[in-house]
Amino acid sequence: MSTPAPLPRVVIVGCGFGGIEAARTLAGTPVDITLIDRTNHHLFQPLLYQVATAGLTSPSISGPIRHILRRQIRNGQLTVLLGQVVGIDAGARCIALADGERVPYDHLIVASGATHSYFGHDEWAAHAPGLKTLADALHIRQRLLYAFELAEREAQDAAARESWLTFAVVGAGPTGVEMAGTLAEIAHHTLHEEYRRIDSRRARVVLLEGAPRVLGAFPETLSQRAREQLDALGVEVRTGAQVTHIDDQGVRFRRGKDEPEETLRARTVIWAAGVAASPLGRELQRATDCALDRAGRVVVEPDLTVAGHPEIHVVGDLAAAKSHAPGREPTPVPGVSPGAKQMGRHAAANIRRRLRSQATRPFHYVDYGSLATIGRRSAVATVQVPLLGQLRFSGLFAWLFWLFVHVYFLIGFRNRLIVLADWAWAYFTFERHARVVPEPLATMPHARQEHTWAEPVEPEHASKRA
Amino acid sequence: MSTPAPLPRVVIVGCGFGGIEAARTLAGTPVDITLIDRTNHHLFQPLLYQVATAGLTSPSISGPIRHILRRQIRNGQLTVLLGQVVGIDAGARCIALADGERVPYDHLIVASGATHSYFGHDEWAAHAPGLKTLADALHIRQRLLYAFELAEREAQDAAARESWLTFAVVGAGPTGVEMAGTLAEIAHHTLHEEYRRIDSRRARVVLLEGAPRVLGAFPETLSQRAREQLDALGVEVRTGAQVTHIDDQGVRFRRGKDEPEETLRARTVIWAAGVAASPLGRELQRATDCALDRAGRVVVEPDLTVAGHPEIHVVGDLAAAKSHAPGREPTPVPGVSPGAKQMGRHAAANIRRRLRSQATRPFHYVDYGSLATIGRRSAVATVQVPLLGQLRFSGLFAWLFWLFVHVYFLIGFRNRLIVLADWAWAYFTFERHARVVPEPLATMPHARQEHTWAEPVEPEHASKRA
Numbered sequence: 001m002s003t004p005a006p007l008p009r010v011v012i013v014g015c016g017f018g019g020i021e022a023a024r025t026l027a028g029t030p031v032d033i034t035l036i037d038r039t040n041h042h043l044f045q046p047l048l049y050q051v052a053t054a055g056l057t058s059p060s061i062s063g064p065i066r067h068i069l070r071r072q073i074r075n076g077q078l079t080v081l082l083g084q085v086v087g088i089d090a091g092a093r094c095i096a097l098a099d100g101e102r103v104p105y106d107h108l109i110v111a112s113g114a115t116h117s118y119f120g121h122d123e124w125a126a127h128a129p130g131l132k133t134l135a136d137a138l139h140i141r142q143r144l145l146y147a148f149e150l151a152e153r154e155a156q157d158a159a160a161r162e163s164w165l166t167f168a169v170v171g172a173g174p175t176g177v178e179m180a181g182t183l184a185e186i187a188h189h190t191l192h193e194e195y196r197r198i199d200s201r202r203a204r205v206v207l208l209e210g211a212p213r214v215l216g217a218f219p220e221t222l223s224q225r226a227r228e229q230l231d232a233l234g235v236e237v238r239t240g241a242q243v244t245h246i247d248d249q250g251v252r253f254r255r256g257k258d259e260p261e262e263t264l265r266a267r268t269v270i271w272a273a274g275v276a277a278s279p280l281g282r283e284l285q286r287a288t289d290c291a292l293d294r295a296g297r298v299v300v301e302p303d304l305t306v307a308g309h310p311e312i313h314v315v316g317d318l319a320a321a322k323s324h325a326p327g328r329e330p331t332p333v334p335g336v337s338p339g340a341k342q343m344g345r346h347a348a349a350n351i352r353r354r355l356r357s358q359a360t361r362p363f364h365y366v367d368y369g370s371l372a373t374i375g376r377r378s379a380v381a382t383v384q385v386p387l388l389g390q391l392r393f394s395g396l397f398a399w400l401f402w403l404f405v406h407v408y409f410l411i412g413f414r415n416r417l418i419v420l421a422d423w424a425w426a427y428f429t430f431e432r433h434a435r436v437v438p439e440p441l442a443t444m445p446h447a448r449q450e451h452t453w454a455e456p457v458e459p460e461h462a463s464k465r466a
Numbered sequence: 467m468s469t470p471a472p473l474p475r476v477v478i479v480g481c482g483f484g485g486i487e488a489a490r491t492l493a494g495t496p497v498d499i500t501l502i503d504r505t506n507h508h509l510f511q512p513l514l515y516q517v518a519t520a521g522l523t524s525p526s527i528s529g530p531i532r533h534i535l536r537r538q539i540r541n542g543q544l545t546v547l548l549g550q551v552v553g554i555d556a557g558a559r560c561i562a563l564a565d566g567e568r569v570p571y572d573h574l575i576v577a578s579g580a581t582h583s584y585f586g587h588d589e590w591a592a593h594a595p596g597l598k599t600l601a602d603a604l605h606i607r608q609r610l611l612y613a614f615e616l617a618e619r620e621a622q623d624a625a626a627r628e629s630w631l632t633f634a635v636v637g638a639g640p641t642g643v644e645m646a647g648t649l650a651e652i653a654h655h656t657l658h659e660e661y662r663r664i665d666s667r668r669a670r671v672v673l674l675e676g677a678p679r680v681l682g683a684f685p686e687t688l689s690q691r692a693r694e695q696l697d698a699l700g701v702e703v704r705t706g707a708q709v710t711h712i713d714d715q716g717v718r719f720r721r722g723k724d725e726p727e728e729t730l731r732a733r734t735v736i737w738a739a740g741v742a743a744s745p746l747g748r749e750l751q752r753a754t755d756c757a758l759d760r761a762g763r764v765v766v767e768p769d770l771t772v773a774g775h776p777e778i779h780v781v782g783d784l785a786a787a788k789s790h791a792p793g794r795e796p797t798p799v800p801g802v803s804p805g806a807k808q809m810g811r812h813a814a815a816n817i818r819r820r821l822r823s824q825a826t827r828p829f830h831y832v833d834y835g836s837l838a839t840i841g842r843r844s845a846v847a848t849v850q851v852p853l854l855g856q857l858r859f860s861g862l863f864a865w866l867f868w869l870f871v872h873v874y875f876l877i878g879f880r881n882r883l884i885v886l887a888d889w890a891w892a893y894f895t896f897e898r899h900a901r902v903v904p905e906p907l908a909t910m911p912h913a914r915q916e917h918t919w920a921e922p923v924e925p926e927h928a929s930k931r932a
Contacts, residue, residue: 038908039903040611040612040902041901041902041903057523057524057525057900058523059899059900064901064902066657066660066661067897070660073659073660073661073662074660079663081618081619082612082616082907084907084908101619101621134904135906137904146506149548152547153547153548153563153565153567193539196542196544196545196546197545414891414899434523434525435506435525435530436507436528436529436530437505437506437507438505438524438599438604439505439601440504440550440599441504441549441550442504442550
């Protein structure tokens with residue numbers, strides 16, 4: 001008996017939509033896959049704002065990577081490693097993890113996604129958290145819920161109370177619109193009559209957008225519909241607003257070059273504006289001399305590989321990719337989950353072609369449409385229908401469609417069941433069942449206040465008898 | 467028209483079993499209640515180990531205080547404040563919060579519970595987290611799940627791999643026994659075949675107990691049953707084991723004075739041994755000169771008030787209380803949830819008596835029995851039956867009884883439904899659905915490892931071109 005030849009090694013970095021789709025597509029292909037992620041779960045990011053707004057729990061919209069891919073692990077094809085990739089050695093064809101382990105590859109798929117970008121103002125990050133990971137969502141949940149609590153604590157100072165009851169959301173893309181709409185619902189319905197000193201319905205939700213309209217990626221008529229729905233929910237929309245400053249007291253912005261700067265006193269600011277590629281883009285540039293675009297994304301070849309390195313594929317939000325439809329000019333692929341999934345699938349298929357010594361194919365993005373919801377019973381949708389072109393709709397039907405699509409694409413039968421049940425419960429009761437913050441108040445640094453009374457009572461730890 | 471006389475002010479500190487029961491008992495009584503807690507939720511502590519072991523989510527075993535008590539808030543009787551009590555002024559009859567707010571009272575109920583005690587070795591806390599709060603449970607969940615991940619990462623070093631696959635639980639009371647049993651199930655069933663480099667079934671779970679038997683508060687026959695069940699699950703039980711040292715590499719212990727010290731290499735140690743009263747006990751001593759017992763609990767009068775201060779009541783784990791059954795010697799009240807609930811109810815009833823100028827009554831604890839579960843289909847139970855005395859049982863029937871009691875006492879119809887559904891799912895699939903850790907590996911300080919390779923690849927942030 002002779003030892004069989006070792007299988008080609010495929011390493012996938014990142015287990016978002018792109019990474020997991022690549023791993024699944026390679027099931028059955030004679031390769032040895034290693035999947036590396038910094039966390040132990042795959043996350044359904046489109047519903048992350050519902051975890052942040054206490055409507056869903058973290059496990060409902062995520063799943064352990066090992067559980068999702070258990071069949072490929074059991075049949076010996078796939079290894080999952082929890083680790084942080086810190087280096088790529090394109091010459092030696094291996095990647096390095098933070099603890100020094102090196103993982104060699106024959107084919108590499110980098111799918112490490114994107115993070116927040118504060119347009120050069122990283123100091124805003126502490127005051128205006130963004131929403132990309134489960135940890136982000138739980139942090140925002142704490143900020144939102146404790147803001148109402150801290151408003152209730154402000155017995156004396158009306159201005160301080162108001163600034164705790166003012167919520168600014170920066171950026172009116174789908175995430176910003178969904179956050180603002182849900183926040184308005186929470187203030188007006190869920191928390192109504194649960195406080196004595198404040199009226200939660202007097203909370204202000206202000207949505208700031210630099211462009212002239214909300215949901216800029218949607219057709220103008222749907223932006224208008226979304227705007228009307230936000231108005232109906234009581235969200236104050238400020239378009240054409242350029243944010244100039246954020247600190248723990250609020251936001252300053254300008255609506256036009258010659259306009260005066262406006263100040264919004266808001267103790268809670270949510271960042272839903274800028275997206276930057278994962279820092280692995282810079283590492284890829286160092287390792288392969290590839291080009292990056294302004295957002296730090298890797299400019300890839302038509303087949304999603306890095307120039308000069310047909311064994312390195314970049315997919316998802318890290319890739320500045322173009323769609324190559326036959327007979328048309330290449331167009332940029334939008335940074336949405338169907339794009340990442342299609343790229344992951346395409347990179348895996350190209351690896352299979354290379355294993356069979358076939359030429360790789362250029363990536364062609366199929367746009368099925370876009371969806372965004374704005375509170376209960378309202379959404380906007382575009383759907384691309386072959387031959388008919390783009391259908392646009394809004395209102396209750398768009399909302400039901402949104403609901404169906406999101407439940408359908410969730411991974412796991414159990415998650416689908418739970419999310420449907422949670423939504424039904426929330427719809428009829430107006431309650432948001434995940435309104436529990438594990439951490440005590442002391443973990444919210446910007447909420448710490450000094451003793452303001454003339455005669456402070458001796459704190460417990462200063463007790464001499466203790 | 468004349469202004470009505472202001473209502474007597476009742477302040478309740480802590481929203482555990484004692485605090486929430488006191489607040490509910492006072493519904494309908496003409497008092498103005500203020501309830502203060504450091505978090506926004508009431509927690510069903512008996513099921514906390516299931517959150518730590520990823521079987522249940524946090525919102526399933528807890529509820530927002532405002533939602534639980536919403537009727538009393540709406541009818542204007544109750545104010546809920548999120549805050550940390552740092553001082554008690556027994557002369558001026560007010561308490562002070564960390565931010566300087568003072569809350570005056572006519573009647574005070576202190577129900578701030580207990581925390582971990584490391585028997586004078588506070589340096590062990592960092593290495594052996596205890597289980598009292600939701601934040602504790604989520605921290606332990608991360609440690610447990612990432613230990614298996616880090617074992618998988620130890621490709622080279624068999625000893626290091628084994629120490630990540632060894633779990634020590636210190637203390638074999640109900641929480642320690644439940645943790646150890648569940649951990650063994652996770653290793654042998656849930657995670658089985660989800661790893662490539664390790665066999666999760668080879669994980670060791672070691673339960674260390676200083677006393678001669680597990681579940682020392684139960685009758686000896688039931689301890690024996692529990693021990694047999696732990697053996698069957700593969701848990702290694704070490705009774706008579708005095709822990710002498712804990713660090714990030716493991717535990718040292720001695721089984722008898724003249725025995726040699728044994729070392730257990732375990733990267734994950736869970737503390738389920740010591741309990742100390744909340745630091746508010748010391749503050750009460752400073753403020754009122756009351757006596758504390760060895761565990762820092764407040765020694766209370768028969769009616770649960772502090773000596774010399776009939777307006778200050780102490781209930782739950784903070785109280786060193788005695789049960790005064792008619793015609794019998796007073797006996798200590800055990801630190802269990804029915805004890806806290808009965809004390810909360812009793813303090814509230816005594817406040818009502820004082821408002822009617824009636825004498826207060828001594829507290830009488832009614833013992834309904836004890837329960838502990840050890841993995842699926844197994845539990846031990848004692849039930850006090852009037853006239854018949856104590857019934858003891860174990861096995862499947864005890865487990866079904868345990869299950870019924872825990873679901874029955876959960877607060878909220880929705881929580882009961884969810885927990886039952888989660889248990890049914892887990893029972894049939896062996897899956898634990900909350901196996902998701904929001905935080906990446908980098909948040910686990912004791913897991914950080916240095917670069918161990920001869921030629922480390924340049925880390926991304928050192929890149930010059932970036």
